[in-house]
Amino acid sequence: MIQHHVYTQYDMEEVDEHPFIDGQVAVYTRRAPDKETTNEDSIAIFQVDQRTGILVVADGMGGAPLGEQASQLALQCIEQALASVTDTQMGLREAILNGIEYANEAVALLGVGAGTTLSIIEMQDNVIRPYHIGDSMIMLIGQRGKVKLQTISHSPMGYAVESGLMDENEAMQHEERHLVSNVIGANDMRIEVGPSLELDKRDTLIIASDGLSDNLSSEEIIELVRIGPLKRNAQNLQIACHEKMQTSAAGESGKPDDLSFIIFRQNLEPASSGSTNPEQTTEP
Numbered sequence: 001m002i003q004h005h006v007y008t009q010y011d012m013e014e015v016d017e018h019p020f021i022d023g024q025v026a027v028y029t030r031r032a033p034d035k036e037t038t039n040e041d042s043i044a045i046f047q048v049d050q051r052t053g054i055l056v057v058a059d060g061m062g063g064a065p066l067g068e069q070a071s072q073l074a075l076q077c078i079e080q081a082l083a084s085v086t087d088t089q090m091g092l093r094e095a096i097l098n099g100i101e102y103a104n105e106a107v108a109l110l111g112v113g114a115g116t117t118l119s120i121i122e123m124q125d126n127v128i129r130p131y132h133i134g135d136s137m138i139m140l141i142g143q144r145g146k147v148k149l150q151t152i153s154h155s156p157m158g159y160a161v162e163s164g165l166m167d168e169n170e171a172m173q174h175e176e177r178h179l180v181s182n183v184i185g186a187n188d189m190r191i192e193v194g195p196s197l198e199l200d201k202r203d204t205l206i207i208a209s210d211g212l213s214d215n216l217s218s219e220e221i222i223e224l225v226r227i228g229p230l231k232r233n234a235q236n237l238q239i240a241c242h243e244k245m246q247t248s249a250a251g252e253s254g255k256p257d258d259l260s261f262i263i264f265r266q267n268l269e270p271a272s273s274g275s276t277n278p279e280q281t282t283e284p
Contacts, residue, residue: 107185
């Protein structure tokens with residue numbers, strides 16, 4: 001039975017923390033400041049067994065209909081696909097890919113032009129593999145601030161930064177930074193699968209909606225999370241990001257948006273033999 005924590009259409013007052021495989025995750029999701037409609041982001045932690053699980057962030061498209069339903073559907077399809085896994089060594093990757101395809105079909109069948117980004121980390125013991133569609137970021141950071149993995153945003157601004165035509169700060173302030181060129185729900189959706197990477201004990205892994213990356217630079221994110229207690233890092237991240245969003249009212253570069261992230265770090269000490277599975281919860 002899959003153990004899970006799922007947050008959809010949810011506004012958190014503070015960061016939550018949960019055990020996950022041989023570590024901890026800190027999670028946060030909240031709609032944009034002063035936004036009257038629902039939070040369109042959805043996030044989930046799925047633990048298949050003691051050694052295997054995935055982390056998921058989906059960002060429903062703002063400006064399109066049913067963004068919150070699109071992100072929720074994506075998580076439901078992923079969970080249903082995971083339920084079919086019997087051999088985690090061989091079957092997890094296939095289940096994730098199948099779940100993404102199911103999600104693409106389900107969102108398209110809403111028939112209203114809905115879409116969502118989707119970023120996933122597969123984790124087996126201390127080895128991870130990223131999957132992503134859209135501009136929700138995945139970043140792996142060493143304790144000294146070395147970036148070991150950073151996905152390229154599937155967007156005009158993401159490609160411009162990657163090709164050297166624009167720097168990150170210019171992209172964060174560009175009037176077209178909201179555009180995304182690859183989403184769940186599109187006929188031409190494509191899945192980008194990254195390489196397997198082994199985690200070091202003090203690495204920090206982040207999966208986040210663009211509410212984070214459109215408001216804080218990579219350098220700012222790294223400095224806020226690379227060292228210190230995980231929950232405190234997550235709290236500092238959400239505070240800094242929301243403060244930046246508030247600056248947009250003064251004509252500065254902040255971008256109010258739904259904000260969601262999952263941060264993972266391994267425990268420095270091995271788990272005891274008496275450890276238990278994480279509690280199964282579903283948030284509204």
